[in-house]
Amino acid sequence: MRILSGCEALREGLRDALRRDKTVFLLGEDIGAYGGAFGVTRGLLAEFGPDRVRDTPISEAGFTGMAIGAALAGSRPVVEIMFMDFILLAFDQLANMAAKARYVFGAPWTCPLVIRTPAGGGRGYGPTHSQSLEALFARVPGLKVVAPSTPADAKTLLDAAIRDPNPVLFVEHKLLYSLRGPAPARTPSRREPLGKARVVRRGRDVTLVAWSWMTELARRAARELAATGIEAEVIDVRTLAPLDEETIQASVRKTGRLTIVEEGCRTGGFAAEIGFRVFEHAFDSLDGPLRRVTCPDVPISAAPALEHAALPSVRAIVQAAAALVRE
Amino acid sequence: MSELDELAAYRLMLTIRYFEEKVEALFAQGLVHGTAHAAIGQEAVAVGACLAMRPGRDCVTSTHRGHGHALACGADANRIMAELFGKAAGYSGGRGGSQLMTDPALGYWGSNGITGGGIPVATGAALSFKMRRQRRVALCFFGDGASNQGVFHESLNMAALWKLPAVYICENNRYAMSMPVEKAMTVSGVAARAAAYGMPGETADGNDAAAVYRAVSAAIARARRGDGPALIECMTYRLSGHSRGDPRVYRTREEEAEWRRRDPIRRWRARLRRENRLSADEDRRLRGEARACVRAAVAFARRSPEPDPATLEEGVFA
Ligand SMILES: Cc1ncc(C[n+]2csc(CCOP(=O)(O)OP(=O)(O)O)c2C)c(N)n1
Numbered sequence A: 001m002r003i004l005s006g007c008e009a010l011r012e013g014l015r016d017a018l019r020r021d022k023t024v025f026l027l028g029e030d031i032g033a034y035g036g037a038f039g040v041t042r043g044l045l046a047e048f049g050p051d052r053v054r055d056t057p058i059s060e061a062g063f064t065g066m067a068i069g070a071a072l073a074g075s076r077p078v079v080e081i082m083f084m085d086f087i088l089l090a091f092d093q094l095a096n097m098a099a100k101a102r103y104v105f106g107a108p109w110t111c112p113l114v115i116r117t118p119a120g121g122g123r124g125y126g127p128t129h130s131q132s133l134e135a136l137f138a139r140v141p142g143l144k145v146v147a148p149s150t151p152a153d154a155k156t157l158l159d160a161a162i163r164d165p166n167p168v169l170f171v172e173h174k175l176l177y178s179l180r181g182p183a184p185a186r187t188p189s190r191r192e193p194l195g196k197a198r199v200v201r202r203g204r205d206v207t208l209v210a211w212s213w214m215t216e217l218a219r220r221a222a223r224e225l226a227a228t229g230i231e232a233e234v235i236d237v238r239t240l241a242p243l244d245e246e247t248i249q250a251s252v253r254k255t256g257r258l259t260i261v262e263e264g265c266r267t268g269g270f271a272a273e274i275g276f277r278v279f280e281h282a283f284d285s286l287d288g289p290l291r292r293v294t295c296p297d298v299p300i301s302a303a304p305a306l307e308h309a310a311l312p313s314v315r316a317i318v319q320a321a322a323a324l325v326r327e
Numbered sequence B: 001m002s003e004l005d006e007l008a009a010y011r012l013m014l015t016i017r018y019f020e021e022k023v024e025a026l027f028a029q030g031l032v033h034g035t036a037h038a039a040i041g042q043e044a045v046a047v048g049a050c051l052a053m054r055p056g057r058d059c060v061t062s063t064h065r066g067h068g069h070a071l072a073c074g075a076d077a078n079r080i081m082a083e084l085f086g087k088a089a090g091y092s093g094g095r096g097g098s099q100l101m102t103d104p105a106l107g108y109w110g111s112n113g114i115t116g117g118g119i120p121v122a123t124g125a126a127l128s129f130k131m132r133r134q135r136r137v138a139l140c141f142f143g144d145g146a147s148n149q150g151v152f153h154e155s156l157n158m159a160a161l162w163k164l165p166a167v168y169i170c171e172n173n174r175y176a177m178s179m180p181v182e183k184a185m186t187v188s189g190v191a192a193r194a195a196a197y198g199m200p201g202e203t204a205d206g207n208d209a210a211a212v213y214r215a216v217s218a219a220i221a222r223a224r225r226g227d228g229p230a231l232i233e234c235m236t237y238r239l240s241g242h243s244r245g246d247p248r249v250y251r252t253r254e255e256e257a258e259w260r261r262r263d264p265i266r267r268w269r270a271r272l273r274r275e276n277r278l279s280a281d282e283d284r285r286l287r288g289e290a291r292a293c294v295r296a297a298v299a300f301a302r303r304s305p306e307p308d309p310a311t312l313e314e315g316v317f318a
């Protein structure tokens, strides 16, 4: 496998989908000549033209709603929302129309739509450009939510999302764009089902569950824990909805201890959901309380001093997991 | 209508220009991180409009490109710069950064990270002013790009319907990030949209502070009389990139050069000099003062302390 950045891997994923399927088209602000705010669509306008790499006015509610209409009409739109924070302008369209159409109207309706969006903090962009809002969407029945942590997953899961007949929110962490790692040259010719977690690292003492950039932090924390003699198992859930409970439970049955890492705010976060499901179904295997490392219930500040204090850190993960093992 | 103080306008425009140039340099040197949007070339809109406000009574909402609006309202350059540095002495204590600061005493209701987000807020302020019979007016800055958001339509419709004391000031700088106006709308300009709401729509030369001042003053007077809102489209150009690191592939260097010839500050200075209202000495002094103000702001920001992480969870609720 070649080494690509997350950004390059996503660009390849989009390019392959555009080549493979004439009904795929891209829609979003500044995705053409500008190449997208983070450069993911750079070069695609030149290959596919302004019809299929379509720059929009600043009208998130409108063009997301239009993508839903286009998907219902048989196209496969891939929308870029420049920052995840702005998706709130289109929340209605996604929650009230895209997510419900299939369930309410039944066959033959499908809404094969992908919303790609950069999420997360760490770059000093401030309160309205740094949020991790995936938990809001994971609780809307009918929406799939994908949040890759590596260039390889970025490419293959994006391919799977575009082939999926359902609306998919595809969360791209801003720090993933520059993360380098192996990525397949070809995407699989068959659709990978969404909803499979990945065991990133094996370990017997404690399970660390994470997604998106937090998987990378959990991996680093596991390395530090190993140096102190604690073997952590790291699980990347990859898709919040549908959630692969089995992989998580199997791990907890082995380790008896669970720490969940979430970049978003604590209250009503997805860590709470994962933790509760383990409680419901694997309670007997637990050797101690559940722990979570999250952002506290505050907006993300622009100031580095406050942003760093708010976001989960490797150190906080190490401390939480180590405390659990020593309890 | 009172006269525009032309030297005050000149000093403010200079301060904004030097401030924004400094911010761009600080980013390039990596001394400030995150993001910021400079309003270089658009100083006349900010200054012409804000000097028409009644200080301490009227209010104005701004955009992501807000440093100039704040300075034109009389905001403290030190505290704006400290906010950009993420310091405790910044307007938002470092929490907001470039796109989120306010100075309520000056009626500066603040910048906004969500394109178009300020439009309904200004409209709601106008509603409250009217309901409480305060004879105050809400001004609202927004870009050509923001006028394509749904809230623009919804807000202007209600403002006209309820005859609210609001003045909508569109800064048409020809682009929304990389999107040229003519690829984002079919009408000739944003002012043309006013007709759809039954409110007056007017176009002003946004690179002439006096023209902006005249148009906004008239709209404010009208709104204060109770005759309802108006939309003023100020034609201007952002000479800088959209934000840090914008290679500006979506426009030509020739086009930029053409607009540089229409630089609002150079034009203003040339006219004041020609009409003998600004001596060479006075000009040197004003420029020196503006530069000193920006230098002092950087020094202030640098020596301000970082916000204390122990305060992280304070102030979520009032
Ligand atoms: C809801 C939302 N969509 C997109 C953006 C990203 N964005 C920030 S500024 C900008 C362009 C705004 O254009 P315009 O309103 O013309 O103002 P200008 O930048 O030209 O001053 C865009 C797309 C945003 N901040 N908020």
Ligand SMILES: [Mg+2]
Binding pocket: B143, B144, B145, B171, B172, B173, B174, B175, B176, B177
């Ligand atoms: Mg603009």
